[in-house]
Amino acid sequence: MDPKWNEDLPIYRQLRDRVVAMILEGVLGDGDALPSVRNVAAEYRLNPLTVLKGYQELVDEGLVEKKRGRGMFVTDGAQKQLLKDERQRFIDKEWPLVAATIERLGLEADQLLQEIKNKKSSKPGGKDD
Amino acid sequence: MTSLVSARNVSKSYGAVRAVDDVSFDIEKGCITGLIGPNGAGKTTLLKAVLGLTDCQGSLSVLGLDPFRQRKELMQNICFIADVAVLPRWIRVHQLLDFVEAVHINFSRERAEELLARTKIPAKAKVQELSKGMVTQLHLSIITAIDAKLLILDEPTLGLDIIFRKDFYSNLLGDYFDEERTIVITTHQVEEIENLLTDVMFINDGRLVLDASMDALPDQYVELLASSENADRARKLNPIFERDVFGKKVLTFEGISRDELTGLGEVRTPDIADLFVAKVKGATA
Numbered sequence: 001m002d003p004k005w006n007e008d009l010p011i012y013r014q015l016r017d018r019v020v021a022m023i024l025e026g027v028l029g030d031g032d033a034l035p036s037v038r039n040v041a042a043e044y045r046l047n048p049l050t051v052l053k054g055y056q057e058l059v060d061e062g063l064v065e066k067k068r069g070r071g072m073f074v075t076d077g078a079q080k081q082l083l084k085d086e087r088q089r090f091i092d093k094e095w096p097l098v099a100a101t102i103e104r105l106g107l108e109a110d111q112l113l114q115e116i117k118n119k120k121s122s123k124p125g126g127k128d129d
Numbered sequence: 130m131t132s133l134v135s136a137r138n139v140s141k142s143y144g145a146v147r148a149v150d151d152v153s154f155d156i157e158k159g160c161i162t163g164l165i166g167p168n169g170a171g172k173t174t175l176l177k178a179v180l181g182l183t184d185c186q187g188s189l190s191v192l193g194l195d196p197f198r199q200r201k202e203l204m205q206n207i208c209f210i211a212d213v214a215v216l217p218r219w220i221r222v223h224q225l226l227d228f229v230e231a232v233h234i235n236f237s238r239e240r241a242e243e244l245l246a247r248t249k250i251p252a253k254a255k256v257q258e259l260s261k262g263m264v265t266q267l268h269l270s271i272i273t274a275i276d277a278k279l280l281i282l283d284e285p286t287l288g289l290d291i292i293f294r295k296d297f298y299s300n301l302l303g304d305y306f307d308e309e310r311t312i313v314i315t316t317h318q319v320e321e322i323e324n325l326l327t328d329v330m331f332i333n334d335g336r337l338v339l340d341a342s343m344d345a346l347p348d349q350y351v352e353l354l355a356s357s358e359n360a361d362r363a364r365k366l367n368p369i370f371e372r373d374v375f376g377k378k379v380l381t382f383e384g385i386s387r388d389e390l391t392g393l394g395e396v397r398t399p400d401i402a403d404l405f406v407a408k409v410k411g412a413t414a
Contacts, residue, residue, distance in 0.1 A: 005324070007397060007400075011324060038302070038303055038307075039303065041303070041306075041325075042299045042300070042302040042304075043299065044324075045295065045298045045299060045321070045322075045324060046302075046324045046325060047161060047324065047325045047327055047343075048302065048306065048308075050324065
């Protein structure tokens with residue numbers, strides 16, 4: 001399978017975003033090893049420097065740490081940190097828009113909560129995405 | 130830092146035809162350089178000169194050696210896959226390994242056999258019994274097992290189907306390449322190698338029309354997607370090339386700041402194939 005690279009963003013940035021998504025989804029957990037630079041380069045036919053640059057971004061953000069001679073590993077608490085950032089971003093950027101829509105449509109908080117509860121109980125386990 | 134390959138004013142003529150015309154460039158260790166040019170541009174002649182297979186005017190140094198005069202020494206640290214099948218058709222795979230083992234001091238037979246074990250190539254098969262893709266796999270396995278400093282690939286994937294082409298580059302990056310090694314590669318399928326290059330050179334009519342690192346391209350070249358009205362204004366900024374896409378104009382600029390194009394349309398970095406057309410056609414227009 002080939003990844004579709006988006007033309008507007010440098011590939012190293014898109015690699016970084018992909019790893020971030022994997023950490024958020026829990027595919028990569030605390031202490032897990034990232035695939036080696038060589039493997040990623042070969043798999044996606046990218047210059048190894050591009051891969052390294054993407055990984056370096058993650059190191060700079062403190063999400064990934066380099067262990068000499070052993071590769072790159074997800075830092076303890078990386079998912080927590082990312083979730084915290086994502087939650088903050090949602091509250092700052094997305095929630096005001098959603099809240100404005102709710103207000104405009106005259107929806108009540110109780111009614112909305114009930115909707116969510118109904119959805120959850122109709123799907124056992126409540127896990128669907 | 131001394132360059133792995135250093136060319137100064139290199140020229141080569143066949144009779145009245147100047148196949149390579151006053152070309153100067155450097156290639157550093159650990160780079161993957163793409164040499165891009167139309168048919169007959171002089172790519173193969175230039176590579177032949179680097180390999181010491183032809184003499185040339187000007188000065189050319191490869192791994193600190195004069196390739197034409199010190200070819201024997203050079204060959205110990207250099208590898209080459211040509212666009213034409215050069216493996217003899219009658220030879221069997223194990224005989225070929227015997228041969229390379231005998232002539233090349235830096236060849237690891239163990240490594241070659243390990244790589245071949247991953248393919249469907251039988252050790253007893255003759256080259257003529259193998260498919261075109263398999264011959265290329267065989268060639269790459271041998272090359273990868275040679276501890277060479279410089280690998281030159283001249284249209285290595287010509288005539289291969291897409292699966293073999295992808296595998297070829299994956300294996301090249303996974304098994305062969307590391308920061309101690311350097312690759313020069315020519316191909317017509319530019320978009321396939323675009324993301325694996327560190328540097329790119331365009332050659333046209335024997336002349337080098339571009340020599341840049343991939344990182345520097347977004348600063349040097351910019352493409353503007355503009356409506357016809359905006360295109361009139363953008364033309365005052367001297368684009369090097371212009372083409373039509375779905376009724377819009379695409380103008381390519383060299384050496385201008387992206388800020389100058391603000392408000393004129395969508396701005397992006399041209400891909401290598403489009404940039405190549407702009408540089409080559411723009412030069413003749």
